[in-house]
Amino acid sequence: xxxxxxxxxxxxxxxxxxxxxxxxxxxxxxxxxxxxxxxxxxxxxxxxxxxxxxxxxxxxxxxxxxxxxxxxxxxxxxxxxxxxxxxxxxxxxxxxxxxxxxxxxxxxxxxxxxxxxxxxxxxxxxxxxxxxxxxxxxxxxxxxxxxxxxxxxxxxxxxxxxxxxxxxxxxxxxxxxxxxxxxxxxxxxxxxxxxxxxxxxxxxxx
Numbered sequence: 001x002x003x004x005x006x007x008x009x010x011x012x013x014x015x016x017x018x019x020x021x022x023x024x025x026x027x028x029x030x031x032x033x034x035x036x037x038x039x040x041x042x043x044x045x046x047x048x049x050x051x052x053x054x055x056x057x058x059x060x061x062x063x064x065x066x067x068x069x070x071x072x073x074x075x076x077x078x079x080x081x082x083x084x085x086x087x088x089x090x091x092x093x094x095x096x097x098x099x100x101x102x103x104x105x106x107x108x109x110x111x112x113x114x115x116x117x118x119x120x121x122x123x124x125x126x127x128x129x130x131x132x133x134x135x136x137x138x139x140x141x142x143x144x145x146x147x148x149x150x151x152x153x154x155x156x157x158x159x160x161x162x163x164x165x166x167x168x169x170x171x172x173x174x175x176x177x178x179x180x181x182x183x184x185x186x187x188x189x190x191x192x193x194x195x196x197x198x199x200x201x202x203x204x205x206x
Contacts, residue, residue: 047072048072050073051071051203051205052204053201055179059196059198063097065097065197067095068093069091070092071090071092071203074087083124084120087118088119089116091115091136091138092112092113093114096108097109101148102149104147104151105146108147112140113138115136115137120132121133133164134161135163137159139158140158153189153193154188158184158185159182159183160182162180173205175201175203177200178200180197182196
């Protein structure tokens with residue numbers, strides 16, 4: 001009967017050693033201390049969403065756009081300069097574009113994008129905010145290759161953006177930012193009219 005008892009004791013030890021605040025999906029990392037004690041720490045799962053954002057704005061020819069985005073942090077701090085450093089994240093976004101039907105007869109489309117983003121940001125708050133600058137380049141798929149008077153030629157586009165904003169609130173959980181974004185097919189189609197957007201974004205960090 002020793003085996004069940006030993007398993008029970010080990011189970012209790014692991015449960016008591018589990019770090020407070022660990023959640024389902026966390027990876028537990030163990031190490032043995034100098035006194036022989038076992039310490040477990042929780043590392044965030046790489047699949048856990050770190051932030052989400054909603055955006056709204058307008059582009060060329062009065063085309064309106066609204067959407068949302070999910071973000072996964074790279075958890076790196078490159079090129080520290082004083083209280084600033086270079087970090088980054090991956091963003092999965094979806095948006096809806098609405099405009100006049102124009103010459104093409106198409107007044108709306110949907111878009112899905114995946115973008116790696118580099119962000120130069122402050123490590124500690126100044127006057128209650130964390131300012132940042134960012135830039136990203138990604139790939140986008142659209143449900144239609146035409147909208148209004150524009151014929152994008154392909155349903156694949158490559159987007160680049162530059163942005164500025166601030167994080168605020170408890171531990172910088174909230175975010176308010178502006179993006180200027182350009183999308184085009186990089187001349188892989190018969191024509192390459194491209195489109196530009198001005199976007200305001202509101203985000204929340206978990």
